[in-house]
Amino acid sequence: MLVINNATVKGRQVNILIEGDRVVSVGKRTRSAKGDVVIDASGLTALPGFIDMHVHLREPGFEYKEDIASGTAAAVRGGFTAVACMPNTRPVVDTPYLVKYILMRAKEADNCRVYPIAAITKGEEGQQLSEMKKLKDAGAVAFSDDGVPVSDSRMMRNALLYAASFSLPVIEHCEDKSLAEGGVVNEGKNSNLLGLPGISRASEDAEIARNIVLAEVYGVPVHLAHVSTRGGMQLIREAKARGVKVTCETCPHYMALTDDEILGFNTMAKVNPPLREEEDRQAVIAAIADGTADCIVTDHAPHSKEDKDNGMYDSPNGISGIETSYAVSYTTLVEGGYISQERLSELMTYNPAEILGVECGRIEKGGLADITLVDNSAEFTVDPSEFASKGKNTPFAGKKYKGVIEYTIVGGKVKYARKEEI
Amino acid sequence: MKDLLQIRGLSPEQIESILSRAGEYFDVVTAGGKPFPKLKDRSVITLFYENSTRTRASFESAAKYLGAEVVNLSVSASSVQKGESLKDTALTLDAMCPDVIVMRHAQSGAPHRLAGWVKAHVVNGGDGLHAHPTQALLDMFTAQRHFGSLNGRTAAIIGDIEHSRVARSNIYAMTLLGMKVKLFGPSTLMPSDMSGMPCTVCSSMREALEGADIVMALRIQLERMKGGLFPSAGEYNKYFGLNKDVMKYANDGAIIMHPGPVNRGVELSHDVLDDPVCIKDIQVTGGLSVRMALLDMLIGGEL
Numbered sequence: 001m002l003v004i005n006n007a008t009v010k011g012r013q014v015n016i017l018i019e020g021d022r023v024v025s026v027g028k029r030t031r032s033a034k035g036d037v038v039i040d041a042s043g044l045t046a047l048p049g050f051i052d053m054h055v056h057l058r059e060p061g062f063e064y065k066e067d068i069a070s071g072t073a074a075a076v077r078g079g080f081t082a083v084a085c086m087p088n089t090r091p092v093v094d095t096p097y098l099v100k101y102i103l104m105r106a107k108e109a110d111n112c113r114v115y116p117i118a119a120i121t122k123g124e125e126g127q128q129l130s131e132m133k134k135l136k137d138a139g140a141v142a143f144s145d146d147g148v149p150v151s152d153s154r155m156m157r158n159a160l161l162y163a164a165s166f167s168l169p170v171i172e173h174c175e176d177k178s179l180a181e182g183g184v185v186n187e188g189k190n191s192n193l194l195g196l197p198g199i200s201r202a203s204e205d206a207e208i209a210r211n212i213v214l215a216e217v218y219g220v221p222v223h224l225a226h227v228s229t230r231g232g233m234q235l236i237r238e239a240k241a242r243g244v245k246v247t248c249e250t251c252p253h254y255m256a257l258t259d260d261e262i263l264g265f266n267t268m269a270k271v272n273p274p275l276r277e278e279e280d281r282q283a284v285i286a287a288i289a290d291g292t293a294d295c296i297v298t299d300h301a302p303h304s305k306e307d308k309d310n311g312m313y314d315s316p317n318g319i320s321g322i323e324t325s326y327a328v329s330y331t332t333l334v335e336g337g338y339i340s341q342e343r344l345s346e347l348m349t350y351n352p353a354e355i356l357g358v359e360c361g362r363i364e365k366g367g368l369a370d371i372t373l374v375d376n377s378a379e380f381t382v383d384p385s386e387f388a389s390k391g392k393n394t395p396f397a398g399k400k401y402k403g404v405i406e407y408t409i410v411g412g413k414v415k416y417a418r419k420e421e422i
Numbered sequence: 423m424k425d426l427l428q429i430r431g432l433s434p435e436q437i438e439s440i441l442s443r444a445g446e447y448f449d450v451v452t453a454g455g456k457p458f459p460k461l462k463d464r465s466v467i468t469l470f471y472e473n474s475t476r477t478r479a480s481f482e483s484a485a486k487y488l489g490a491e492v493v494n495l496s497v498s499a500s501s502v503q504k505g506e507s508l509k510d511t512a513l514t515l516d517a518m519c520p521d522v523i524v525m526r527h528a529q530s531g532a533p534h535r536l537a538g539w540v541k542a543h544v545v546n547g548g549d550g551l552h553a554h555p556t557q558a559l560l561d562m563f564t565a566q567r568h569f570g571s572l573n574g575r576t577a578a579i580i581g582d583i584e585h586s587r588v589a590r591s592n593i594y595a596m597t598l599l600g601m602k603v604k605l606f607g608p609s610t611l612m613p614s615d616m617s618g619m620p621c622t623v624c625s626s627m628r629e630a631l632e633g634a635d636i637v638m639a640l641r642i643q644l645e646r647m648k649g650g651l652f653p654s655a656g657e658y659n660k661y662f663g664l665n666k667d668v669m670k671y672a673n674d675g676a677i678i679m680h681p682g683p684v685n686r687g688v689e690l691s692h693d694v695l696d697d698p699v700c701i702k703d704i705q706v707t708g709g710l711s712v713r714m715a716l717l718d719m720l721i722g723g724e725l
Contacts, residue, residue: 187614192613197551198614314529
């Protein structure tokens with residue numbers, strides 16, 4: 001048995017007893033027996049383990065950036081008990097055997113749960129639907145051509161209809177390529193100061209609008225990835241009010257940072273969609289607070305030092321974000337007074353689980369024992385050299401946040417302990 | 423100061439000191455005196471990833487007139503085309519111990535990266551859409567020769583602001599010397615948000631030119647028509663080009679400047695192009711003097 005003593009759950013101090021992968025009791029009474037593993041969680045908050053439904057584990061094909069073992073080690077260090085990984089690997093995950101390969105490698109790594117996302121179209125080329133049902137039967141939980149949009153609207157219509165027929169979500173990267181063409185940062189004050197080609201908000205908003213229209217006209221669900229703009233959030237808010245089956249996610253960097261981070265030609269802050277401006281950042285927070293945004297994901301995009309040392313034009317987009325996600329979200333949103341700790345669990349656990357159709361941790365009798373113990377009072381300075389991820393690329397380096405992950409428990413087993421006493 | 427990468431961040435005093443030294447060189451050079459052995463035994467590398475005739479020739483002449491050795495590297499003649507990275511090139515060049523590397527690159531920020539890797543002084547000879555500090559210095563030099571003090575005067579910059587590193591550097595240089603800067607151009611060639619820069623965006627040619635002492639026309643790249651940024655050279659000339667008629671809005675004695683090369687009959691109509699009011703050719707001699715002053719002062723640790 002695993003016993004967690006004196007943990008704070010919804011404001012109460014409780015002891016949590018875990019047997020196998022299930023929580024068997026949550027209460028005041030201590031019942032630890034000889035041979036039990038006991039965690040003293042005094043001062044720590046117990047939360048249902050986080051689920052990041054948008055990460056790039058890079059394997060197969062880009063193991064120099066990240067692999068499934070290092071990416072899931074980073075995940076548990078970030079408090080995540082499950083991740084859903086995007087298919088833009090090499091080769092692209094568009095065949096059942098690649099889905100199975102990822103599941104096999106995840107099992108070998110034995111860190112957190114890994115849910116493969118398969119491509120919407122073969123090779124993410126937008127020309128032909130992938131074999132969605134075969135992919136689902138192999139273990140894929142969703143479809144996405146993330147990294148690129150499905151630009152052809154008819155192809156997207158077909159993908160949404162076909163995937164809906166067997167209840168798997170389609171996650172769309174919203175970007176009108178003709179509007180974004182050549183851009184490397186947000187189009188605005190700072191792109192002008194640095195003389196860098198900009199990516200218009202219109203690029204993201206136009207595609208969000210198209211996907212909402214498809215979902216509305218055909219009555220099918222769509223999940224919109226990494227929303228970064230004020231206009232995009234407003235479109236989604238209005239669509240939800242009309243009853244459109246649209247859900248969306250945003251990322252810690254869109255709620256905490258603006259494109260001021262690119263000043264000095266800082267490639268660590270190059271990400272797609274790009275970091276926007278303060279009014280967008282505020283709109284993202286407002287959307288999180290009012291329920292327009294359903295999930296917080298990291299879009300964890302690890303890159304090597306050499307990759308990111310290529311200037312603003314040639315460096316790849318992306319932030320290695322899974323090890324800072326909770327602290328940035330907790331500090332910005334809960335400490336910032338915008339949402340409760342409970343709402344943060346909806347964003348980081350319950351809603352992603354519901355959208356993907358997977359079970360998540362629940363700190364209640366019979367619940368899945370995927371649990372994260374955090375110290376919300378502890379502050380730390382982000383130091384990428386401590387990351388378990390191979391990707392040290394983060395614009396958060398040197399910034400201070402509250403919320404240190406102390407333990408990550410997956411299926412009743414401790415997969416990460418900061419002090420490593422277990 | 424180790425490098426000259428951009429005008430933004432310089433002080434008015436630094437600019438004035440360069441312009442003042444340039445004035446000394448200008449007088450001697452135009453009087454026919456050339457060799458100044460001040461930079462004897464020094465070396466300058468020009469590293470140009472973009473085609474350039476005048477800027478490169480200007481830097482090369484400036485260095486040679488000061489007695490420095492000059493090595494010219496251009497993209498077509500070097501290993502850059504073999505896929506060697508900018509960093510590899512930078513470290514190789516730096517190992518040759520040059521005193522200054524002058525760089526031009528199509529990507530904004532490239533000289534800033536170079537400056538972080540090399541011990542040599544880096545001078546930005548134009549980076550992407552971002553900055554062209556020596557062009558702005560020579561423009562200010564030329565304007566000062568014409569007007570004396572620029573303090574309190576007004577400049578209008580006309581044309582493709584979005585793609586102009588010359589505009590982005592001149593806005594700062596002009597403002598630092600006490601000028602007011604107004605902009606006008608097709609809205610498709612105007613940055614979406616100019617609020618970070620000390621200038622005013624005007625909605626008509628007349629509004630931009632009224633009160634202007636200096637009218638700067640920017641070169642328009644005709645291939646931008648293909649992307650739909652403007653419909654035709656003729657339409658551009660009619661509504662965004664400078665001619666004698668629109669120059670009536672500007673102050674008496676206003677001058678026209680152009681960073682060159684001019685698309686004749688597009689940015690500038692023929693009636694102003696060969697008029698004394700257009701001082702594009704004096705700008706070239708000024709450029710030589712400014713670059714001599716800059717190399718001299720940068721190497722001498724005077725900035």
